[in-house]
Amino acid sequence: MDVYDFTLIYAGLGLLAGSVVYLVFYVLFQKLAAARTPVQRDEVSRLVVMGGFTVEEPSRLSAIRILKDILMRSLGSARVSRLESFAGAISSWYLLALILLSLLVAISFTLGW
């Protein structure tokens, strides 16, 4: 078997297993068990409520904007620390550990361990 056959077989079996999950755990249970549950709806069921108040349209957030904000803040703090003085940075145990790790890799390459 080559990797292309492997990928096809894997994808096919994955779709088969996924279909069985969907048909058994969603379709079948909805038809056999959930359909017997009486529908409970009243005049407030369709109202959109946010923060305890009914609103016409809920406020929407952008997931991409939040994602960019998180990444900017995480990278931003690193930028601030880079602006600190070199003497301050070299005294931090993190930088020493990083230098040690780089030396380890460099020595291993040089000596061919």
Added chain:
Amino acid sequence: MANALDLLIQTLVYPGLIFTILLIILTQWLARKLSARIQFRKGPVYAGPAGVLQPLADLLKLVAKRDMVNKYSLVQSPLIAVSVGIGLLVVAQLALPVAYSPIHARYDAIAVLYFLLIVPFTIAYLAVAHPNPYTTIGAARFLAILVVSEPLFATSILVPLIISSRLGGEFSIYLTSLNAASLWSAGLSEALAMALASISGFIGMLAVLMVKPFDTAEAESEIYWGVFTELGGPRLALGFFLKFAERIVIPMIYATLFLGGVWPADPLNWAASALTIYLKTILVFSIIVVVDSTLPRYKPEQAVTFLLKYAYPLAIASILLSLI
């Protein structure tokens, strides 16, 4: 190589769907008991002996509920995406030594990694398909962690595969599992690379699995339940199914590649090999549960910074060492 009937049985029965459900019941019971002990509680006690059937009772309760969504939700596509995600997770076990007739090929690890790295995105899709301010924040946090943690986990996983390729591993997870114990003793740089990759891989695994300190996506005290806030009934059941199956399959791959594979079992004896892999998986799973129960939660940007600052240097160093 497996024939069609074997593939079907392995996909749907063992080690596939049915056995995965049994494993989820066992591991979730273990997780609840362990975290309860840590918090001085008893954990589940009523359903089945020692409460072992409580996860099954919870699953049946959720799938038997009538499906309801809010006005702005997508109806079918998130369910189909999550079901396919579960299918891809279940089939990953066929490429591991737990299968009695495993499927493998040269470079199959790349295909398995590719499929597995798709899976967490189906949870993010499930979340954004049911709009809610808390769900959107949870999904954005989850994506921020995934963008950083998935390359980290994949890089770490490559280290044993690269080292094993010199011993006939052919970048196949199954073939690597047969000689995984010898990777630690192949040489000094190989042992160092394995040690560093096992640390960075474990950290990456915690982040991919949304385990503390990286569970910002479902921070109950801040954003209710984050990615799961708007879910209920069968949708929540399928979301949990995916999450719990992921907490078995990813640690199983970690145990297979970093904890010596089938060693000390005879690779020719698949039953002993499978038992060994399951025991190692439960060990890794238990460590994850203890970590999840004891550590506090990072803020989202702290989690990303931690991964970039501490885990990435280890992963890059391990890859470089493995190439010597």
